[in-house]
Amino acid sequence: MSVLAFIDQSEGQVKKGAYEALSYAVKLASQLGTTAEAVVLGKLTDDIAALGKYGVKKIYHVADEQLNHLDAQVFADVIAQVARAAGAKIIVLSNNSDGKAIAPGLSVKLKAGLVSGAVALPDTGNGFTVKKSVFSGKAFAHVAIKTDIKIIALNPNSFSITEAGGGNAEVSAFAAAVNTPKVKVTAVNKVKGDVPLGEAEVVVSGGRGLKGPENWGMIEELAKLLGAATACSRPVADTHWRPHHEHVGQTGLAIAPNLYIAIGISGAIQHLAGVNRSKTIVVINKDPEAPFFKAADYGIVGDAFEVVPGIIEEVKKLKGVA
Amino acid sequence: MKILVCISKSPDTTAKIAFTDNNTKFATDGVQWIINPYDEWYALVKAIEIKEKDPSAVIHLVTVGGADVEPVIRKALALGGDEAIRINADTPDSYYVACQIAETAKQGSYDLVLAGKETIDHNSASIGGMLAELLELPYVSLATKLELNGNTVLITREIEGGEESCEVNTPVVVSCQKGMAEARIPNMRGIMAARTKPLKVVEPVAADSFTGIVSFELPPAKAGVKLIPADNPAELVRVLHEEAKVI
Structure with missing residues (x-):
């Protein structure tokens, strides 16, 4: 047994x-x-x-x-x-x-x-x-x-x-009788060096508050410093600012990292459904009424473009990165 | 090309999740029911896209449930599909439901059976795989792209950290997710046409259920957000490192 x-x-x-x-x-x-x-x-x-x-x-x-x-x-x-x-x-x-x-x-x-x-x-x-x-x-x-x-x-x-x-x-x-596979795998494409989103212990995620795909540099930098995967909200994936596989939420991937940092995401109920099993949630949003703050453990009310670079500097100090 | 699309109802994505009868039943009062988004946006719309390229394709929809599921299946017919089959039964667990759909699928000899990757209420992601096994067909799950080339189906599926491409001949069962098709809304012509499309009601076959829900539980409420001043990012990094111990 x-x-x-x-x-x-x-x-x-x-x-x-x-x-x-x-x-x-x-x-x-x-x-x-x-x-x-x-x-x-x-x-x-x-x-x-x-x-x-x-x-x-x-x-x-x-x-x-x-x-x-x-x-x-x-x-x-x-x-x-x-x-x-x-x-x-x-x-x-x-x-x-x-x-x-x-x-x-x-x-x-x-x-x-x-x-x-x-x-x-x-x-x-x-x-x-x-x-x-x-x-x-x-x-x-x-x-x-x-x-x-x-x-x-x-x-x-x-x-x-x-x-x-x-x-x-x-x-x-173990000598098993193996049937000939009917599904033939022709290619495996993995993003080398990146942490798979579903397995990541830390996830840094961006929403519409970031205004455009050109502003994802700081999200990626923070993620890299934390050994984190990057994610996004549904509107961001739907407008093709970021690839679909980064979409977390009710109709995207449901994740449960130790730390989820949401930047410029208001926290629609469908988004929360995909992330609320995260152990610690940090929300950075300039709107103090953003519903996401109700689901967060830590929050900063402020402009992401001012707050995130400051966090990056502090994380660098913590990790001893020049 | 004969396609069967498995349709389930699910509570609207904004529905309040609460339970009654000593936490043994989902509180359905005031809940709007929709087509499970994975079944609709990805499985059904993909089938419609295939039929738009190949008008000889036939699309059948199947659902398991009581008469209360009919508005949902009519809405699916308004999007597209030639006819629907409702198997008039309760849904005690995934295995029971898969056995019912398998019976319908056997009778229709379909080339392609499409299902959503999971329902947004039970999140079991089981119907497609169980159905494939019951029909002794290959199964490809979590498909984000699907193209037909004669009898060969070219599929891209999600894996951890990337994607995998594969080829398989029909008949095959595929579970669908984001990327497969663009969501669309029914137009007036579709809604009118759906009223007269055949909706066949069949009685269930005898089948077991392997599992049963004993009770539900809501996650504990958050203690409340601890706000940190925007000009003090050092404090955020400190609490994440020293209190939450997550970085």
Whole structure:
């Protein structure tokens, strides 16, 4: 009755969501008095055995090259084979781009109830209930899983990555029957050097208050100093000042960084829905009536063009950057 | 080209989120229902764009719900689509709903099944993937672009920190998000035409549900904003570093 974590990777490197899923699986296994195991698909350049330091003892590796890129149907099938062989009763994945693709199919295959968007460990005192984010971050639901096998897709940035002080894990080659993928990945384009928005711990975001795309230099500079990702509000993406993938909000990406700095964003309810799981929110806006201040932890009422350069200077001092 | 678009209703994006019956039910009083934005702006409008290029394409809409969902499906028909199917059932969980849509999809032998990437109320992002598995079809999620080249579908999908391009042959299930199509509003001609478009009501098939919502909870209220004078950015950096410990 083990807990199995799916370790997803991109171009051979373990994704941040996978470390979170692994840490969650290890904590859950300890809560249930069982062991956590993990499964890796495809070729990895990262050291698989070293994942043992997060508290996992055994890792199944299906090294088939056809698994280097995602085909959700094929991945779900292989993970199901591993889960059955390992006797896993609970499977944990990240609710990131791969997890969202794989988990629903896996749920059907294993006749296993799925809770996607989980934000905390399940309540196993009476049944099995998982807290998840609903209404685009405006509320939580406690969802009971009624099936024997259970699947949890963990929201990114909802569970801290913790090392459990173990040595190397045992890596066991698993001979799965791998179907030929029907989805052929032809190109992977990643913005090199930038922090992916969904994984970022700090996000600096700009709105219409910045007046035009030419004024994003200070947003980018502050983000770079803080190791942050950049984001924007919907009007900014819709007017093509910034690319669509930077749009956070109800119909864009929902994020949960440790720190969200909103500059020149009024805080429409749809925008708040995408960011209100952020642990700390800073709002900089010249309008003291901006609704965003009600959702903020810290605020500065002032003109972004005067305030932000001052913040940049102070962050430089803090980080010891000349 | 036969396209099935999955449509769900969702509360308007500005709806107040509150719960009744000891926090077990969403308080629907005064809530405006809309087409789930991902289903409308991206899945449905993409299907309409395909039909505009290829008038022989046929678009069917499917939804699961009671009679109260009909205004929403009529609005979808006003945007476009040839006919709609309402499966007359409750929606206990994603698996149950996916089983119902799968039954309709099997009967229609569609080339392309489009769904929004998730609904804005339950955010489960599950229907597309479950449907694909039930239909034994490939599944591409989080698509931001889609083009047809004969029977080949060229798709761009979002991944962490970038995008991935892929090719897959029809039939295929695709979940859609921002980038796929430009939002549009129904015109008067569409609204008039929608009144007479066929809306078929079918009864559900027997299916299980795997999960159930026990209760809802609102996030704790914020303690209140701590304002920092605009001329003291050093104080902001100090509190973020020393109090909040986030930089």
